[in-house]
Amino acid sequence: MNARVRGSTDVLATVNDAGGIDDVVRRAQQGDVEAFESLYRTHAAAIYALCRRMTDDEREARDLVQDVFVRAWERLTSFRGQSSLGTWLHRLGVNVVLERIRSTKRDAARLIEGDDSTFGSHSSAPAIDASIDLDAALVHLPAGARTVFVLHDMEGYSHDEIALMTGIAAGTARAQLWRARRALMRLLER
Amino acid sequence: MTQVETHLTEEERQAFADDSMSPEQRSSAEAHLAACESCAHDVARLTTLMKRIHETPAPTAPLDELWPTIRARIEQSKVVPLAAGAGTGDGGRGAGEPVHRAIVGRRARWFASIGVLAAAAILAIVVQMRSPANRAAAISGADTNEAAFIAVVDSAHAYEAEAKVLLDKLELQRAMLRPDAAKALEHDLHVVDVAIAELKDAVARDPNNPALRQLLATSYRQKVDLLKRITNAS
Numbered sequence: 001m002n003a004r005v006r007g008s009t010d011v012l013a014t015v016n017d018a019g020g021i022d023d024v025v026r027r028a029q030q031g032d033v034e035a036f037e038s039l040y041r042t043h044a045a046a047i048y049a050l051c052r053r054m055t056d057d058e059r060e061a062r063d064l065v066q067d068v069f070v071r072a073w074e075r076l077t078s079f080r081g082q083s084s085l086g087t088w089l090h091r092l093g094v095n096v097v098l099e100r101i102r103s104t105k106r107d108a109a110r111l112i113e114g115d116d117s118t119f120g121s122h123s124s125a126p127a128i129d130a131s132i133d134l135d136a137a138l139v140h141l142p143a144g145a146r147t148v149f150v151l152h153d154m155e156g157y158s159h160d161e162i163a164l165m166t167g168i169a170a171g172t173a174r175a176q177l178w179r180a181r182r183a184l185m186r187l188l189e190r
Numbered sequence: 191m192t193q194v195e196t197h198l199t200e201e202e203r204q205a206f207a208d209d210s211m212s213p214e215q216r217s218s219a220e221a222h223l224a225a226c227e228s229c230a231h232d233v234a235r236l237t238t239l240m241k242r243i244h245e246t247p248a249p250t251a252p253l254d255e256l257w258p259t260i261r262a263r264i265e266q267s268k269v270v271p272l273a274a275g276a277g278t279g280d281g282g283r284g285a286g287e288p289v290h291r292a293i294v295g296r297r298a299r300w301f302a303s304i305g306v307l308a309a310a311a312i313l314a315i316v317v318q319m320r321s322p323a324n325r326a327a328a329i330s331g332a333d334t335n336e337a338a339f340i341a342v343v344d345s346a347h348a349y350e351a352e353a354k355v356l357l358d359k360l361e362l363q364r365a366m367l368r369p370d371a372a373k374a375l376e377h378d379l380h381v382v383d384v385a386i387a388e389l390k391d392a393v394a395r396d397p398n399n400p401a402l403r404q405l406l407a408t409s410y411r412q413k414v415d416l417l418k419r420i421t422n423a424s
Contacts, residue, residue, distance in 0.1 A: 033261060040257055049248035058251070066256055070263045074368075134246045153208070153243050178204050185239045 021081040029076050036076070040069055043086055047093045053150045054097045056139045064100060068093045094151065094165055101143055137187040141180055148173050149180035198222060198229045207236035346390065349410035356417035375420070382413045 027035035044065060051064035072092055079088050138146055147166060151157045152173070159177075163170040198206070198219060205211045206219050223230040367375065389406040396402060 033264060036264075037257060037261070040260065041254070044253040044256070045248070045250060048251055048253055052249040052251070062251065062253075062256060065253065066260050066263065069260050073264050134242060135249060153240070154246075174201075178200055181204065181207075181236065181239060185235055188239065188242065189235070 021079070022085070025076070025079065025081075025085055028073075029079070036069075036073055039072075039085065043089050044069070046086065047089060050090065050093050050150075050155060051097055053135065053138060053154055054094075054101070054147060060100070064093075064097055067100075068096045071096055090155070091165075094155075094157075098147070098166060101147065134184070134188065137184050140187060141183060144168075145176045145180035145183070148176040149184070152177050153181070196222075197226060198233070203229065203233050203236060206233050207240050209240075346406070346410065349407075349414060352414050353410070353417060356414065356421055359421045360417060378416070379413070382409060382416070385409050386413065 021029075024035045024038050028039055047068050048061060048065050051068070052058065052061040055061050055064065068089070072089055075092070079085060138150070141149065148162055148168075151162050151165070152159065157165070159170040159173045162168075162173045166173070168176075202211075202215070202219055206216065206223075211219060223233060386406065386409045389402060389409055393399070393402045393406050
């Protein structure tokens with residue numbers, strides 16, 4: 001990952017200076033719910049931002065945050081400290097969100113397919129306010145393009161990482177990203 | 191690329207805007223952009239978008255209020271540490287390991303144990319049935335057999351009653367197990383129940399056979415122990 005996520009998760013790192021696992025994480029791994037609550041309060045904002053941007057629904061994003069941390073609690077013993085806990089949690093969050101998209105979105109197939117037909121031209125862009133902000137513009141992207149755009153440009157994953165997480169080819173991810181940027185550019189310039 | 195007639199490709203424009211070009215590629219692209227108004231305009235738009243992306247603050251929301259629900263779900267899901275000294279003989283397991291993982295982890299030992307029991311029971315049955323002395327003793331000792339059988343049945347009832355209490359308790363927790371763990375548990379219980387049923391049949395045919403009775407008692411104890419471990423874990 002680069003840029004934003006790396007910057008944020010380094011700050012939130014829970015790998016101590018000696019390279020081992022932070023005591024709070026270790027206590028959480030041993031079943032200490034209060035320690036896990038501390039981890040939640042440290043990392044929830046970043047996970048919420050991820051969920052909110054990858055979905056277009058505030059309530060769903062909050063549900064996903066809960067799912068991510070419940071899943072994190074279940075799997076915390078598998079965290080070995082090779083990365084920061086923030087990075088581990090973020091990756092877990094991406095997986096949880098992608099699972100939700102695949103299981104609930106009517107256009108889930110677009111996550112896999114190229115998704116060429118629904119955007120990329122001026123005529124297909126929805127009419128929106130001139131004052132639209134980036135997060136609002138994201139809503140108008142198809143699920144696949146939105147996923148790739150958020151993961152790459154906002155969360156800092158590489159195309160290879162996105163390919164691994166979503167199951168699409170890296171080249172497809174790249175093409176989706178370019179089209180998403182073009183569509184956003186037009187939406188935001190209106 | 192420095193010639194105006196050869197415009198930057200989409201890949202080059204995007205890479206220039208998101209600053210992922212090598213220094214050499216960037217230098218060449220800059221030379222082209224200086225001479226090509228069309229590409230320069232397009233790249234400027236993309237660059238503006240990228241700047242906007244990086245300047246957009248992350249969405250926020252009050253998240254403290256989510257914690258009680260998360261905590262409740264954690265408690266309900268019974269992703270709990272196994273009770274210390276639960277008699278698993280598994281000293282290497284961390285206290286915080288989720289119960290469903292513990293269940294799955296014990297499956298191999300559990301199956302091995304039940305497999306040995308079942309094999310031993312079958313062997314014992316065959317040996318006993320082929321033994322003329324035992325067959326004669328069985329025929330001549332009908333009263334003794336009946337008393338022994340009643341004793342076995344009483345003992346079995348006691349075990350089954352204990353198992354039922356534990357199963358009722360487990361039923362409440364089973365819904366909280368992950369599907370794969372619940373399925374594994376169902377399968378393991380089925381295996382041990384089959385073994386117990388076969389041993390009960392064998393004991394019914396030969397109630398004075400101490401080996402069969404011992405095997406049956408051991409099977410019951412193992413079932414009860416398994417149920418206790420699972421229920422105690424929560």
